[in-house]
Amino acid sequence: MAQFSDEKLKKVNEIIARYPAGKQKSALIPVLHVAQEEFGGWLSSETMDYVASLLKLEPIEVYEVATFYSMYNLKPVGKYVFEVCQTGPCMINGSDEIIEYIKDKLGIKVGETTADGLFTLKTVECLGACGYAPMMQLGKHYREHLTKEKIDAIINECERNAVTNN
Amino acid sequence: MGRKLLLEKAHVPGIRNYDVYRREGGYRSVEKAFKTMSPDQVTEEVKKSGLRGRGGAGFPAGMKWSFLAKPEGVPRYLVCNADESEPGTFKDRYLMEFIPHLLIEGLIVSSYALGSNKTFIYIRGEYAWIVDILEQAIAEAKNNGFLGKNILGTGFDLDIYVQRGAGAYICGEETALLESLEGKRGNPRIKPPFPAVKGLWDCPTVVNNVETIAAVVPIINITGEEYAKIGVGKSTGTKLISACGNINKPGVYEIDMTISVEEFIYSDEYCGGIAHGKRLKACIPGGSSVPILPANLLLKTAKGENRMMNYESLSDGGFATGTMMGSGGFIVLDEDQCVVRNTLTLARFYRHESCGQCSPCREGTGWMEKILKNIEYGKGKKSDIDLLWDIQRKIEGNTICPLGDAAAWPVAAAIRHFRDEFEWHVQYPNAAQNRNYGLAHYADPLPVASAPKA
Numbered sequence: 001m002a003q004f005s006d007e008k009l010k011k012v013n014e015i016i017a018r019y020p021a022g023k024q025k026s027a028l029i030p031v032l033h034v035a036q037e038e039f040g041g042w043l044s045s046e047t048m049d050y051v052a053s054l055l056k057l058e059p060i061e062v063y064e065v066a067t068f069y070s071m072y073n074l075k076p077v078g079k080y081v082f083e084v085c086q087t088g089p090c091m092i093n094g095s096d097e098i099i100e101y102i103k104d105k106l107g108i109k110v111g112e113t114t115a116d117g118l119f120t121l122k123t124v125e126c127l128g129a130c131g132y133a134p135m136m137q138l139g140k141h142y143r144e145h146l147t148k149e150k151i152d153a154i155i156n157e158c159e160r161n162a163v164t165n166n
Numbered sequence: 167m168g169r170k171l172l173l174e175k176a177h178v179p180g181i182r183n184y185d186v187y188r189r190e191g192g193y194r195s196v197e198k199a200f201k202t203m204s205p206d207q208v209t210e211e212v213k214k215s216g217l218r219g220r221g222g223a224g225f226p227a228g229m230k231w232s233f234l235a236k237p238e239g240v241p242r243y244l245v246c247n248a249d250e251s252e253p254g255t256f257k258d259r260y261l262m263e264f265i266p267h268l269l270i271e272g273l274i275v276s277s278y279a280l281g282s283n284k285t286f287i288y289i290r291g292e293y294a295w296i297v298d299i300l301e302q303a304i305a306e307a308k309n310n311g312f313l314g315k316n317i318l319g320t321g322f323d324l325d326i327y328v329q330r331g332a333g334a335y336i337c338g339e340e341t342a343l344l345e346s347l348e349g350k351r352g353n354p355r356i357k358p359p360f361p362a363v364k365g366l367w368d369c370p371t372v373v374n375n376v377e378t379i380a381a382v383v384p385i386i387n388i389t390g391e392e393y394a395k396i397g398v399g400k401s402t403g404t405k406l407i408s409a410c411g412n413i414n415k416p417g418v419y420e421i422d423m424t425i426s427v428e429e430f431i432y433s434d435e436y437c438g439g440i441a442h443g444k445r446l447k448a449c450i451p452g453g454s455s456v457p458i459l460p461a462n463l464l465l466k467t468a469k470g471e472n473r474m475m476n477y478e479s480l481s482d483g484g485f486a487t488g489t490m491m492g493s494g495g496f497i498v499l500d501e502d503q504c505v506v507r508n509t510l511t512l513a514r515f516y517r518h519e520s521c522g523q524c525s526p527c528r529e530g531t532g533w534m535e536k537i538l539k540n541i542e543y544g545k546g547k548k549s550d551i552d553l554l555w556d557i558q559r560k561i562e563g564n565t566i567c568p569l570g571d572a573a574a575w576p577v578a579a580a581i582r583h584f585r586d587e588f589e590w591h592v593q594y595p596n597a598a599q600n601r602n603y604g605l606a607h608y609a610d611p612l613p614v615a616s617a618p619k620a
Contacts, residue, residue, distance in 0.1 A: 025349035029330065029346065068334065069334050070333030070518075088508050093411075125514070128259050129259075131408060133410065
């Protein structure tokens, strides 16, 4: 079973040390972020069980949290996940067209991953970038003021990075 | 040019770094508070300032502080609510991204006032890169003796930690936030007990919005009395407004709450008018939860007075003809926007974000979304409009937390002011698929701008 590297374990212990003794459950959400990042961008039940054992929690305590928060992926995702906002202020500025364009361009529906495992398309609710709409989250950062040309450029960029990183 | 207290230095090159921030007068409020004031005196200044919580509810911050229970031997906590998730709102992000030390400085002074030795910033999970910015600022403040043990030789210890959420609007509600910080689902708690008595890990806790905490810095620097002189009535100080939608200059603006809505939308100092020379149809001025107003009621109150950008004037007329300041998320809709579609996206948002604890909200938000979808996509019935009205009324006030109200109000206001547009969708479903209803009687009384801006 996959386990954290020593470096990640150190990070996990630093997180636990923020809270009073016995309150290590507070570390659950941050540690699940670390786990998702470390183990392929999603949380398998094995990963969640592992996190439960690290934090001395019952597995159900981890499952109920992982299923509540929208940032945790409970099934495998592509290397690059496009999380496109579709709430009011983005809709006003054309997010519907952007989502359609990505669907056509990648040949997938919302929630699907391309056959080469490179891209997943998700729609999300307001990410707090309403003045820079339309927008999406890609990894740690936001891509804002999206246009069809920008989408083309982002897809190219991801494809190039995927080749370089392999 | 209005007075700026928070963002005045936000564009000084390098202000994210401690040295520049300090050179520009940063951390003076910590020195003043720690060296010349007792914790209670700091709270007193905040009370005098009239500062109202900037997260959306507008509750007086000093009063909230004074409710904090202080039993012997029990730790107290300050938690900063940086879970900014209300559609239309992106002001806290701006503040944290561009002038992070202002928040850290405010947290140090506030923690001192409240007696919190361990303070948490709970930030929405999606603002992942801002965590790095804040942690950098915290490390710099610590290296320079403003955090850690025995700060400025006062014997006061403080550590600040940044905790990321993981995608849940509900965690902006303070008790849901505390649940989340304890590693649980973000299900709001039944109040009482209030966090001031039983909060984080059952200890007395104050939860304050980012902008509220940042405002403590100028309050201490200029005194609460001086702060209270800025603005008007019970809308003291300055307020950050995040403006978006169909305007020429979307962005975050600091206003002193004495300007009119008309000036805010049309002057070049702020939004710069409606984009592409179009006309104003409607506006949601305080984040998606507050009532949408048609242009005529937005710019003038029902009494015919100019509507101003402050708590009192925005809510003038109650929900019948007014709205709310809310979080300051100012969403502008031009003449080509469809109110039904906009309301549908908001209803979908609240359905997605309902935590599911209370049936009126869990079920009602889903029903509202489905009915609005039917209306928007040409499958609506005339009775659906009354049904929507009935559902929203049954959600409002019948849930543990305000998410239910927040979901009900946008639907109620859209029907209240734009019923004809809903009826048109039902009556002419084919036309509604191909074009928008337009302005009808909500006409913007102002002329179309002659030279549309790019």
